[in-house]
Amino acid sequence: MTASAGASAGESRRALLKGARCYVAAYGCARAWATLTFTGPWRFPAPGFDPHVTFDVSYIAVSLIVALLFRRLIPLNEQRWLRRLVLGCMVGASVGCIAVALAPGAAAPLAAAASLIAGLGYGLFLLLAAEVLCSFSLLRIFLFMTGAMLLGVGLAFLCQGMAGPQLSVALVALPLLAMAYLRRAYEDIPLVERPRRTVPRFSYPWKLFALYALYAFAYGLRANLLVEGAGTHSSISTALVTGVLFLSAYYFAGRFNIGALYRSPVLLMVCGFLLIPMEGLFGAAASSYLIAVSYSLMGLLVMFLLYDISKRMGVAIVAFMACKNAEQFFVQAGSAATDALGMSGLPADTQSLVVAILVCVLILGATLVLFSERELSSKWGVDILATGGLVERSEEEERREERCRELVETYRLSPREEEVLLLLAEGKTGRVIQQELFIAEGTFKAHTRHIYEKMSINTRKELFDLLGL
Secondary structure, eight states: OOHHHHHHHHHHHHHHTTTHHHHHHHHHHHHHHHIIIIISOOOSOOOSSOHHHHHHHHHHHHHHHHHHHHHHHOSGGGOHHHHHHHHHHHHHHHHHHHHHHHOGGGHHHHHHHHHHHHHHHHHHHHHHHHHHHTTSOHHHHHHHHHHHHHHHHHHHHHHHTOOHHHHHHHHHHHHHHHHHHHHHHHHTSOGGGSOOSOOOOOOOOHHHHHHHHHHHHHHHHHHTTOOTTOSSSSSHHHHHHHHHHHHHHHHOGGGOOHHHHHHHHHHHHHHHHHTGGGHHHHOHHHHHHHHHHHHHHHHHHHHHHHHHHHHHHTOOHHHHHHHHHHTHHHHHHHHHHHHHHHTTTOOHHHHHHHHHHHHHHHHHHHHHHHHTTHHHHHHHOOOHHHHOOSSOOOHHHHHHHHHHHHHHHHHTOOHHHHHHHHHHHTTOOHHHHHHHHTOOHHHHHHHHHHHHHHHTOOSHHHHHHHHTO
């Protein structure tokens, strides 16, 4: 690569991050705040109950309410009272956490009130942020989402080492910064690209929701037993996932395959649970990190695919994200199932066997959903799994692919011949096609000959004529 070409590629990559600063800062501050208060390890005097549960109850409840009433509320960022409510809840929850530390005798009521309003505020903040993010291209959505989560890990790590007064200031400052940056990010969106008040008729992508519910329940079965740092909220495992994804998408957007990534969490989840019986040999960290990374990865991918559907169908992203956020219920359900099993009096080995059977059933269900992903494209317009890359296609590329599909149906080409045809239509050489499909030269020539015979042509020029190129 020449120096000028390298400079041009660098400029193109930097252009991808245009508009990222405000959104990434807003979401990163909010995630760090959530980790320091109620989604991460509880760091304040014990109130006699788990404030994470009340936080999740409030978070799930507000998500369900918005899912039912979203038509009356959108665009959320245009509702000044809603923004004030979010800021008041988050700052109020921070004050409640500080009060718990100052008045441990009243820890229980203070923690209960703080966790309830924190769940309300954080749940609404995520939906406000989703509206802002949906205005960007798919590649930028992926970059901004992973970059913001990575920033959240860094901020949480920095704040966790703070002393009492400094931490108190951080708890109040983070939600103030999050809302200020989010408001600025929304104001930077051109008027024509802002979310609309009307929503066309649509069907919910229930397969994505079912897939995420299966993973959430499986994760919940093990959530209480994960080692520290292997959770999903601004933890080491989150940093590993988002860091790799951000760098891969930033430097290799054209070759970054979402379709392959979509299937990888199944393997990670299975490996994680298979390692549980061998924790005496390998320790609990290996299984914990695999399970947490699998769930974090699937959560990211489901969010990204929901953005893809929202943009293609013109549906408010709030409708989808509210449903996705409400599926935190299945994490709690999995955790409750583990607790109930622990109180059953069964031997530890039997409990492990029951959990293993449950996970096998869940993974089988997830596998069936994954292998029926074609319906995601036909019914909900998710083409990103088939095309793989994050770079959005031009109208000419979409017309070319549509014409290829017509030829495939007309001349009854096999699935492998369809793959070769699509790459031939892109003008790629035989050597490049062999490398991309991992086939030998003779195999490539045989496929090409069969395509030409079925179409009654002899050259690539005639093929381009059929394609209208």
